[in-house]
Amino acid sequence: MLYNIIMVFILPKMIAFAIINSFNLPDKKCIYLNHDGFVDPPSLINLTQKEVIEAHNLFIICGANPGNPNLTIFAWTKVDSGFKQNGSTLQLPNIQRNSSGTYQCTAENTYSSGAKGTNSQTMVVNVLCRVFSFSITVFFNIFFTNIRTFPLSLSVSS
Numbered sequence: 001m002l003y004n005i006i007m008v009f010i011l012p013k014m015i016a017f018a019i020i021n022s023f024n025l026p027d028k029k030c031i032y033l034n035h036d037g038f039v040d041p042p043s044l045i046n047l048t049q050k051e052v053i054e055a056h057n058l059f060i061i062c063g064a065n066p067g068n069p070n071l072t073i074f075a076w077t078k079v080d081s082g083f084k085q086n087g088s089t090l091q092l093p094n095i096q097r098n099s100s101g102t103y104q105c106t107a108e109n110t111y112s113s114g115a116k117g118t119n120s121q122t123m124v125v126n127v128l129c130r131v132f133s134f135s136i137t138v139f140f141n142i143f144f145t146n147i148r149t150f151p152l153s154l155s156v157s158s
Contacts, residue, residue: 039067039068039069040067040117041067041107041108041109041118042065042108042119043067043119044063044105044120044121045062047060047105050126051125051126051128052128053129053130054129055094057091057092057094058091058093058095058099058125060089060123061088061090062076062089062105062107062121064107066109067119069110069111069112070109071109071110072109073086073107074086074087074105074108075087075106075108076103076106077104079102079122081101088105088107090103092125095127096127099125099127100125100127101125102123102125103123104122104123105120105121106118106120107119107120
């Protein structure tokens, strides 16, 4: 998309506009101009749905291309819950089924004017039921009259 830098001069009884430069930028929600130059919020790298088995650990990094200024602060929240975790990595150790849901990563930078540029993205986490596996081995001794004893083994898995 083509953008123009336009300077506006307001003088007594006169307003003057001057096009300083033209340039291309990828589509953005907002681009602001302050005394530091162009400022814009960080853009997030796409998050995808994750499936994890109960009692395992889940770590997800929220990646972002920094905006301007490039100091970016991250936070994770769970939608419809009071859960909040600061930082770019969502850490859910020993995850349980009640942790299933929609999580949101928010990236934020603060402009020199004090205004904030934010961008957020959601993703679904599905916690799968833990499958238990076990094996039972039973030994039998079978006795026959006048014949020697020998072991018989039976194994069951589930």
